[in-house]
Amino acid sequence: MAATIQVPVCETDYVVSLPVNEVPDDPEELLELLAAEAAPLSTWVDCAKAYLAAGKEDAFTHICLEGVKEDVAVEVERFFGKSPRYEQIQFHCALAALQMGKARDTKDRQRRAEHLGAAAKSLSAAQLLDPQEQLVALGRGMLLINKGDNLSARQEFLRCLSLRNNGQHNIVGHLALAGLLFNTKQYKEALKHYCRALQENPAAPAEGLADGLQLLVRAYTLDPTNVGTLVMLAHYCLIKGEHDKVVVLARSAMEATESDAVRAECFLYLARALHAKGMFAEASMNYAQAARLDPSAPLPHLGTAQMFLHQGNVINASTELETALKTAPAFFDALKILGQLIGGNQSKANQVLGHFRGAASKAQDDAGIWEVLGELSAATDPSGSLKAYRHALALHRQRVNDARAKLEAGREERSQQRRESISSSAAAGAAANGGDSAQAAKSAAQEASLFGSDDDDEEGTAPPPMNGDAAAEGAKKQAEATAHPELYVPARLLNNTAVLMYRSGLLSEARALLEDVKPSQQRCSVFPCSACLTISPRVRCIGHFHRSGLLSEACALLEGSQASSAAVAAAISQRACCIGCFRRSGLLSEARSLLEESQASSAAVAAATPAQREALQISSGGSHAGEELSTVHRLALAYNCARLQEAMGELAAAAAGYEAILRESPGYIDCYLRLACAAQKKGNPAKALEWAQKALEQSGEDSSHAADAMALMSQLHMEQRFCKRQFPLTLAASLTTLQKWLISAGSERVVVFNEVQAAVAASGGYLQIPDLYINMANVALAKQEYITALRLYKIAQEKLGKNNKQNLVLLYLSRAFYDSDDLQQAKKVLLKAIHRDPADYHTRFNVALAMQVWFGWCCCCSCWY
């Protein structure tokens, strides 16, 4: 409370200072003075408080009652142009508080009820003025407490949390609630609200905290060796950022106590203070002490982890964080750091994923943790990951919108000011130059241009873009992105979400996101998931072959980490090519020689690190994002964009995209491969071979890419030959091979097979590797499990949907029906196949063969034809 009341003197700049203890005895006298000087009602409030402090309850009541009078309000509004609603509410509430105090003091039940009734009346009067005023709700809560109805009071205080005090956000709701909870012995809850209050207003504690601090200081002066007081005081100082004091307080507390728990707390505060002061060595020592004394406390571990991180020791940091999480599984800060640390390590990610889900569901507003959750679960639970990413994205979008609105408002204000200043300077110029209006106009223009060039930082000194000048617009946007990162959703998030969408088939949505990236491209960083865009071409390369050795590798692909999957996929294609080759050995010497070559280099695949992976590792490290890296990221983005276009069927646009990337970075081998695939899709195998050849030339030492290129080339060669020669019995031959393999493989492979099947089923239809289904179905067919085989073929069919491998599946499917003696179904499927591809010799042969068998069969039982 102010020691003096400042009364502004009417129509002057003077202020009369009125010491609080010298207020006139008669309130009427004071009111006359106030009325004469037309003092604002807030001064009245101060005066009333002064009377109350002096114990003059009657005077206090008098001023309050005068203040709430209707005509006073009208007078004030006429004079100040603003209704003194808040002040009047203050008077009402003050009266209510007085009555409540009286009620507390009296023991007579009758009197007590009267006081409380009067208080309730004042409060309802206040509520009439503004039902959304926090003060009133607070008063009502207090009233309810006085009546002994803590439950309703709690409701009232909860309401306070969302209300505003005279239009301002105020933490008093939290404090009231915390106080109530404390009194009802719900300490944990109370603590939570105290923390919230601190969180919302740590720098300038509202009265509750200040009072608390004052009380603590008083306690300290009374008993400087009281350990509890010292510890509490240290905590407060820590919150207020007075680190030196913390060190002193914590040290003296430590000396005064014997309890390990308290000492641990002191060490922790000490460490945090030292940490904040940048004295890392000492801080980490103290963290370690704290952790030793109280092994169950998570905070010291977090601190230690931060220390390790500071030293660049990631492994130790994550171990510490894991220890912290063991004792406090939902420890938000630790989770967040840990998530960023173990992004690449899938087995670890799986361990903490559960914690993350819990934490994320509790922190709905924290985009960071949702993004980390998405990142961690990308490999194992893509649909969940996508959900998490979407959530993060929504949060970011909201933030961006808010920031934009704010900036827009700021800009509006500035331009308003600028206009005013320009017009006033123009006016001044005109006045100075008398009649020379031309001169005045010129100076005004100069002034204006000065303002124009000295513009807001986001526009720089560049001239404003011309209408329709997209390039300039883009440049401006980029500049804006650099200057205001908060205006854009991070490109990393957009890209990663897009990649996941791509993988779940949401092409157009993914595309839209990637388009969004462009304006903020400069500050992008890509995370390991982007590797998945490059996996699919490899898997596709395998496509044509009949692969019996695929399953174990596929299983590894499913379970393996994101980062290594590219290498695994490459390995699969190796194996697959070989087997396909064996089957056709006599016919396809050319393809075989190619494949053998790639086989020779495949030994190095596991060890070799593809250039892109390396780049990604650097980017996920993230700490040194230089100019060079941003190029890598931009190219990766452009590649993803083109890849999406390709998947959406815009082959020409995609090819143009790839070629643009190649112009800038001729070593981007994936682009050559994709160009080859696009040419193949367009039905131009010659061109496809050309691109594949280029990819091979470019890959040089990079054996994984070389293998890809060769696999693709061999596939192209094989496709060309496939058309020329008739393989009527390909199916039977492949099935025999498969059967042989199954027998030779023994039980181990069957186990693997079952695991793959389980993994596929568990992925909830998310896995998009139809080849896998075909293989699994083939295995089932060879094992004469017709129902399983049919089911798997149908799934493969659905997955393929838009793929030219459909016909192959249709053939297998018909074979499965045929083998299971469902000839009618087999015929239907074959008809479908022949309708899709009437020029296909195998189909035609099979139809003819099947028809022959059916006619024979039908003649016997005469149920058909």
Next chain:
Amino acid sequence: MSKRLTTLQRAEVHAEGIWSARWSGNNRLLTGGQDESVKHFEEKADGTLGLLHSYEGHTLGVVSVDVHSSGQVAASSSLDSVIRVWNLESHATLDQIETAAMETWSVAFSPDSNAQQLNFATAGGTCGGVLLWEMGQESSRMHAEMRLPPPKEERGRPKERFVLSVAYSPDGNRLACGAMDGTVALFDVASAQLLGLLEGHFKPVRSLAFTPDSSMLLTACDDMHVNLYDVENRALVESFSGHDSWVLSVSPHPSGTCFVSGGSDAKVKLWDLGTRTCIQTLTDHTDQVWSVAFNPDGSRLVSASDDKTIVTYSCA
């Protein structure tokens, strides 16, 4: 104003996938599919479809149907390599033409044929050309064969060109066909001479159609594009991309302002020929859309799909 399509109804009318659908007049529909039947429907006042007659006789799936502009005669072609001609009023089989195995695919009536003499063309499948048929009072006879130029030989063996699609220009002067290897050929009907090839596709061209003014040709191809060619100059004008799988069929609106395509991605797309953009995508089907067709006055569209259903749309 560009056109909009509004789905009227989706009906499962065949036991298996439907491969072809055409209007016979403004509110009658002819469909054929894998279940070997050709069915004739009438759109009732409430928009539902009533079956007029089911034509049986084909022994393997019906690949293509077409209706003569009089609305009284229809032809169908099937995987059993038989072309059947039906009278839609008496339900009688007017003729059945047996060709060599796999030597018939799409069928199309000539716009200038009259009641006395019906002319129609069939895409000749493995024979590598288009066959023109003339049907008199008694029976049909082949009166011309338009062959594609021989493909490049590869290792001493000529490459096969399976001809999938055929279309007459509305003025009756031109005929175009599309083949499995992406060849699109343009013929003069009167002289049965090859005018030239339209370059741009390398994959099966399963459907093609002239614009109403006969000046342009639309081709639907497995390369996921619909190409628009200038017939006179045999030049590629535009390549429409948007389907994310094979484009299986294409049909221009009688007004010439827009066209519709159906694809293996189960989507039906409406394209504006003025702005050359996709203006609407319909996703009523759940499996590949084998056939799309506007009725003669352009007020209705039908799409037929492997999901055993046809969907009718109003177009305004």
